[in-house]
Amino acid sequence: MTDIEATSSEETGRAHGGQDATTNSQTPDEDLPLVYVDTVNPNLICCICQSPFREPLTTPCGHTFCRACLQRAITVMHACPIDRLALQLEDARPADPIVRDIVNELRVQCPNYLSGCEQVLLRQDVGRHLRTGCSLTTVICPNDGCTERGPAQQMETHVKTCIYRQIECDACHAELRALELEDHRHVCVAGDSDVCCPHCLVELPLSGLDRHLDECMDYPLHCRNADVGCDWEGTRRGAGDHLRGCILGKVRMLLDDQRRRQEELEIENARLLERVQQLEAGMATMRDEMLAMSEVLPPPPLHSMPPNHLPPTAMFEDGVSMGAHLEEQQHRLIDETEQIRRDLAALNASVTAVEMKQNVQLATETIRQREEIQVLQGLYQSLAMQLRRITAERSRAPPVLLPRTAGRASGANVPATHSRTSGVQGMQTCNDAGVLMLTAYMLLSLRVAIHRCASTRNEAVGSPPLCLRVHGICGASPPVKLSLPVNSTVYPVIL
Amino acid sequence: MAIPKRITKEIGRLVSEPVPGIEAKSHEENIRYFDVTITGPVQSPFEGGAFKLELFLPDEYPMAPPKVRFLTKIYHPNIDKLGRICLDILKDKWSPALQIRTVLLSIQALLSAPNPDDPLANDVAQNWKEDEQGAIAKGTLAPWSASREWTQLYASN
Numbered sequence: 001m002t003d004i005e006a007t008s009s010e011e012t013g014r015a016h017g018g019q020d021a022t023t024n025s026q027t028p029d030e031d032l033p034l035v036y037v038d039t040v041n042p043n044l045i046c047c048i049c050q051s052p053f054r055e056p057l058t059t060p061c062g063h064t065f066c067r068a069c070l071q072r073a074i075t076v077m078h079a080c081p082i083d084r085l086a087l088q089l090e091d092a093r094p095a096d097p098i099v100r101d102i103v104n105e106l107r108v109q110c111p112n113y114l115s116g117c118e119q120v121l122l123r124q125d126v127g128r129h130l131r132t133g134c135s136l137t138t139v140i141c142p143n144d145g146c147t148e149r150g151p152a153q154q155m156e157t158h159v160k161t162c163i164y165r166q167i168e169c170d171a172c173h174a175e176l177r178a179l180e181l182e183d184h185r186h187v188c189v190a191g192d193s194d195v196c197c198p199h200c201l202v203e204l205p206l207s208g209l210d211r212h213l214d215e216c217m218d219y220p221l222h223c224r225n226a227d228v229g230c231d232w233e234g235t236r237r238g239a240g241d242h243l244r245g246c247i248l249g250k251v252r253m254l255l256d257d258q259r260r261r262q263e264e265l266e267i268e269n270a271r272l273l274e275r276v277q278q279l280e281a282g283m284a285t286m287r288d289e290m291l292a293m294s295e296v297l298p299p300p301p302l303h304s305m306p307p308n309h310l311p312p313t314a315m316f317e318d319g320v321s322m323g324a325h326l327e328e329q330q331h332r333l334i335d336e337t338e339q340i341r342r343d344l345a346a347l348n349a350s351v352t353a354v355e356m357k358q359n360v361q362l363a364t365e366t367i368r369q370r371e372e373i374q375v376l377q378g379l380y381q382s383l384a385m386q387l388r389r390i391t392a393e394r395s396r397a398p399p400v401l402l403p404r405t406a407g408r409a410s411g412a413n414v415p416a417t418h419s420r421t422s423g424v425q426g427m428q429t430c431n432d433a434g435v436l437m438l439t440a441y442m443l444l445s446l447r448v449a450i451h452r453c454a455s456t457r458n459e460a461v462g463s464p465p466l467c468l469r470v471h472g473i474c475g476a477s478p479p480v481k482l483s484l485p486v487n488s489t490v491y492p493v494i495l
Numbered sequence: 496m497a498i499p500k501r502i503t504k505e506i507g508r509l510v511s512e513p514v515p516g517i518e519a520k521s522h523e524e525n526i527r528y529f530d531v532t533i534t535g536p537v538q539s540p541f542e543g544g545a546f547k548l549e550l551f552l553p554d555e556y557p558m559a560p561p562k563v564r565f566l567t568k569i570y571h572p573n574i575d576k577l578g579r580i581c582l583d584i585l586k587d588k589w590s591p592a593l594q595i596r597t598v599l600l601s602i603q604a605l606l607s608a609p610n611p612d613d614p615l616a617n618d619v620a621q622n623w624k625e626d627e628q629g630a631i632a633k634g635t636l637a638p639w640s641a642s643r644e645w646t647q648l649y650a651s652n
């Protein structure tokens with residue numbers, strides 16, 4: 001780009017003729033690859049760059065150089081490069097206009113000839129060609145913020161539509177970039193700019209556009225029933241007429257009705273399903289209860305089972321009658337359960353009665369047995385005393401083993417025994433040996449009987465206790481009739 | 496660094512319009528480096544010799560002079576034993592208007608007309624002066640024995 005600028009500035013300088021060369025920009029000749037088509041007169045060749053003069057300057061000593069070449073040479077030698085005469089750049093003047101015209105009108109190839117531009121043009125036209133005419137120059141959009149780049153020709157049209165181009169708000173005349181115009185319209189200090197409704201083409205202030213679009217009769221609309229299949233399209237103007245006749249409007253009402261009903265049914269269905277689950281759970285509980293009862297009680301009467309009893313899964317087979325069926329089933333189950341409860345209560349009562357009866361019997365029996373034992377004990381004591389007395393009377397002189405045994409048997413434990421007197425004196429009349437034998441035998445039996453009685457006291461009423469048979473053996477009268485002293489303590493008897 | 500158009504132009508001209516007695520060829524791999532051969536000028540002690548030089552164009556060229564050095568040993572008052580040349584245009588008298596061609600012509604001229612008053616090799620200059628004076632005294636054209644000897648020794652094929 002700089003090359004192009006340089007070329008153009010040179011061109012400008014020439015066009016104005018005689019403009020002070022020192023104010024022009026300078027570019028080393030080598031940097032712009034110009035190819036001259038024709039052989040150039042050697043007198044037009046700069047001896048420093050060996051190319052045709054660019055912006056030629058002539059020194060007071062009459063030598064001519066490119067402006068850039070002379071500038072560089074003077075910085076290293078402060079003299080004319082040809083004759084070495086002292087020289088300052090300011091001393092040099094632009095070369096004769098004829099020389100400048102001749103070099104500017106030399107024919108050159110477009111600098112893009114290597115890329116394919118075959119144009120041959122005057123050297124002074126190179127700048128313009130590159131800027132606007134050459135199809136191969138890549139240029140960058142000059143607008144701030146835009147990164148668009150492309151061939152110069154294409155760029156010319158781009159710049160006209162570039163969103164970064166500088167424009168002016170036609171209402172407030174503010175400078176802004178094209179892309180900002182839309183937003184600016186809403187905040188423009190000059191107020192509403194008139195816009196055109198894109199549908200009815202009426203002109204109106206921008207602020208009213210939104211409201212207008214809501215009622216613009218030319219606003220494009222679809223039929224309200226488009227979702228159920230109406231493909232009518234038109235403007236708001238025709239929408240009313242269409243809706244009055246739209247067949248799909250009636251269909252929509254039907255469909256809406258249908259949909260509402262369907263929703264209700266779905267809710268109902270969910271509720272019923274919940275109820276069924278509750279009932280199933282209830283049934284399972286009841287079944288468990290019944291099973292438990294049947295183990296305790298005799299089998300329930302068969303008539304209490306529902307005649308058409310179904311397993312829970314079978315109830316779902318017919319969805320329509322399901323509700324009614326379940327209702328019925330439930331009532332039956334509740335009745336059944338009530339019946340079972342009543343039966344159970346009755347059974348409980350009877351069981352309790354039986355138990356009580358048994359307890360009373362048991363208690364009575366126990367008391368009776370206890371009394372019997374006491375009688376037997378009394379009898380035993382009197383017999384033991386009788387036996388002791390007989391033994392004492394029989395052997396006044398030679399003592400037998402008995403006292404030692406008796407002492408060991410009653411000892412300190414039964415000191416009172418001797419002091420007690422028995423009322424049964426009739427036994428003295430018995431034959432000595434016979435009485436002794438009989439007494440010993442009775443004592444043994446009694447002891448066994450007392451022991452048995454004590455061990456069977458708490459047994460349920462069954463066969464008569466052993467002691468009764470003992471009574472039978474000894475031939476004694478029933479114990480209650482015996483006038484024996486009451487002694488609650490049972491002593492061990494050692495024979 | 497791009498090669499300035501001037502250099503390519505000079506090379507082209509050296510080929511298309513060669514200077515008699517001077518041959519300069521730039522290296523292919525470095526266009527700024529030249530192999531130069533200068534034939535000894537006639538009626539000089541260097542006649543019959545072919546002197547090899549190297550020439551290099553620095554980046555600043557043509558604002559700075561080229562660097563030139565003799566590679567062939569030469570017995571010359573303005574050229575030292577390392578081949579360095581005492582020539583004003585290669586130093587402070589350089590001008591961007593000068594070219595490779597003009598530089599080499601100047602060196603050729605230096606072989607024809609040594610300048611013992613501005614010597615680079617003092618001993619050579621001294622000998623040269625005596626020799627020259629001797630030759631003039633003898634009325635014969637300078638034999639410049641040493642230079643001639645060296646030319647035959649080093650610069651002949």
Ligand SMILES: [Zn+2]
Nearest residue numbers: 061063080083
């Ligand atoms: Zn001059």
Ligand SMILES: [Zn+2]
Nearest residue numbers: 046049066069
């Ligand atoms: Zn120039």
Ligand SMILES: [Zn+2]
Nearest residue numbers: 110112117134
């Ligand atoms: Zn072009």
Ligand SMILES: [Zn+2]
Nearest residue numbers: 141146148162
């Ligand atoms: Zn742009």
Ligand SMILES: [Zn+2]
Nearest residue numbers: 169171172188
């Ligand atoms: Zn505005």
Ligand SMILES: [Zn+2]
Nearest residue numbers: 197199200216
């Ligand atoms: Zn409208």
Ligand SMILES: [Zn+2]
Nearest residue numbers: 223230232246
């Ligand atoms: Zn419709």
